[in-house]
Amino acid sequence: MSKVLMKGNEAIAEAAIKAGCKAFFGYPITPQNEIPEYMSREMGKHGGVFVQAESEVAAINMVYGAAGAGVRTMTSSSSPGIALKQEGITYIAGAEIPCVIVDVSRGGPGLGSIQPSQGDYFIATRGGGNGDYRHVALAPASIQEAVDLVMEAFDIADQYRNPVFVLADGMIGQMMEPVEFKTPPKRELPAKDWASTGTKNKRKPNIINSLALDPALLEQHNLKLDGKYQEMIKNEVRVxxxxxxxxxxxxxxxxxxxxxxxxxxxxxxxxxxxxxxxxxxxxxxxxxxxxxxxxxxxxxxxxxxxxxxxxxxxxxxxxxxxxxxxxxxxxxxxxxxxxxxxxxxxxxxxxxxx
The missing domain is CATH 3.40.50.920 (Rossmann fold)
Structure with a gap:
């Protein structure tokens, strides 16, 4: 397969499309703007949907809805925008919904600058949302690796029914390097029989929810989630x-x-x-x-x-x-x-x- 010279952000977007992403929801912020721009132009050509939401908060909740219907879904943003998405991310993790979140990070704190930074390590590895949740967080060092990790991120998300985070600083997003789009390693992925797709009078409704008012039930749910996280620790370490x-x-x-x-x-x-x-x-x-x-x-x-x-x-x-x-x-x-x-x-x- 021949290589093509691409800017990092555009390569990330193309990798998502090739991985089967069918829904993208985002909001403009530098230095990741080329991702939604590329998606707005290309998603329709591949049977997908692009929506520029009214805010980052709206975008992550649209991800919740589309991914909850079993569709491969992605959002991207840069540091302050990712901060706004944290409530939605913890809902998604609590509801066990797969999706991919790309953070092309910039200087901070606050609005900071539009220059590349690595100040989002905490947000990628600890999460700013509430509760005991985790997600695999992958950090590429090149545009080729960004392409490879984004493509595999969708499979990881589907395997564990969990959001996957890809952290690339603004330099990765803005620089250009030759890349090729390779098929990720094959995984045995579970059926999405949990998805909310309409019953067609053939089954009971699937209810997607992260609310559990009974503390005993919520404890059991947290223990179940932790079991998944332990499997991630066993299987998904990369160095x-x-x-x-x-x-x-x-x-x-x-x-x-x-x-x-x-x-x-x-x-x-x-x-x-x-x-x-x-x-x-x-x-x-x-x-x-x-x-x-x-x-x-x-x-x-x-x-x-x-x-x-x-x-x-x-x-x-x-x-x-x-x-x-x-x-x-x-x-x-x-x-x-x-x-x-x-x-x-x-x-x-x-x-x-x-």
């Missing part, structure tokens, strides 16, 4: 390791676009005779804890590189359980780390630890 088999003196860790910066920093360090490795979480949740627990004894420290004031570093520290000192190199507000600055930070750390 890339780089140079970890070369007895690194320091381990860099980052996700998304900053992992590419980290690899360049490792090359700089190698030229100066310093061995460094990289752990790149691809699934932000479930988090690849095992990769951190298997860091070689040669490592003296871990450095988390983030386009934020440090959010993933909390999960890194949890995974390490005090095994190694952990440091942060963070550039918030839409600033991107530079390889030389990362390398300098790594050298400074190695100079201060024994």
């Amino acid at each position: 890339e390791t780089f140079n970890m088999d070369k007895d690194p003196e320091i381990v860099l860790t980052s996700y998304g676009i900053t992992s590419r910066v980290a690899k360049n920093a490792i090359e700089i360090l190698e030229k100066e005779g310093i061995r460094a490795g990289l752990i790149r979480p691809i699934s932000l949740w479930p988090f690849p804890e095992k990769a951190y627990q298997e860091i070689p004894a040669s490592a003296k420290a871990v450095l988390s590189i983030e386009m934020s004031m440090g959010q993933m570093i909390d999960d890194v520290k949890i995974a390490l359980a005090g095994k190694l000192p952990t440091y942060l190199y963070g550039r918030p507000g839409g600033m991107c780390p530079e390889p030389q600055a990362v390398a300098d930070k790594a050298k400074e750390i190695l100079g201060g630890v024994k």
Whole structure:
């Protein structure tokens, strides 16, 4: 299959269409605007529906309705817009409805800037909605990986009857790279016999709801959901390791676009005779804890590189359980780390630890 040069946002939209997305609901916000723009132009050609909702709150509730009818459904937004969707996302998780949510994140907090950022890690992995809910959160480091993960996200959502979150910063959304659209790994997907599609007088009505006034019943529902989340932890962890088999003196860790910066920093360090490795979480949740627990004894420290004031570093520290000192190199507000600055930070750390 030949590759085609595409902007990240448009490639994400095309990947969703090729994955069978038949309903898209969104609202404009930079830097993800090319996704709804592309969908508005292309969805009708493929038998799908595009609606520009009156707000992000309306968009996520439209997702609830369409996905509740068993249709493959997606929404996208950028950071403040995703914040507005959180109530709807927890309803969707509580009602066990599959859908895909794409966040092309920007600088914050508040309205912040339209520049790329990684300040949405918490919202992707913890969720801003109420209650005990989880969703798989995937973080691509290239446009090709964004395409692959978006296509597979629909299958993951259908397998677990759960929303799936794809977190790509604004740089992934706006840059251009060659991509190809490959069929995702085959999964055995359950029938959507739960969907609200009309009974046709052949069955009892399907009721989709996240309300349970009896606390005993709600507890049982939460335990059932947790069973699904444990299956996700077992099956959906994704991680890339780089140079970890070369007895690194320091381990860099980052996700998304900053992992590419980290690899360049490792090359700089190698030229100066310093061995460094990289752990790149691809699934932000479930988090690849095992990769951190298997860091070689040669490592003296871990450095988390983030386009934020440090959010993933909390999960890194949890995974390490005090095994190694952990440091942060963070550039918030839409600033991107530079390889030389990362390398300098790594050298400074190695100079201060024994």
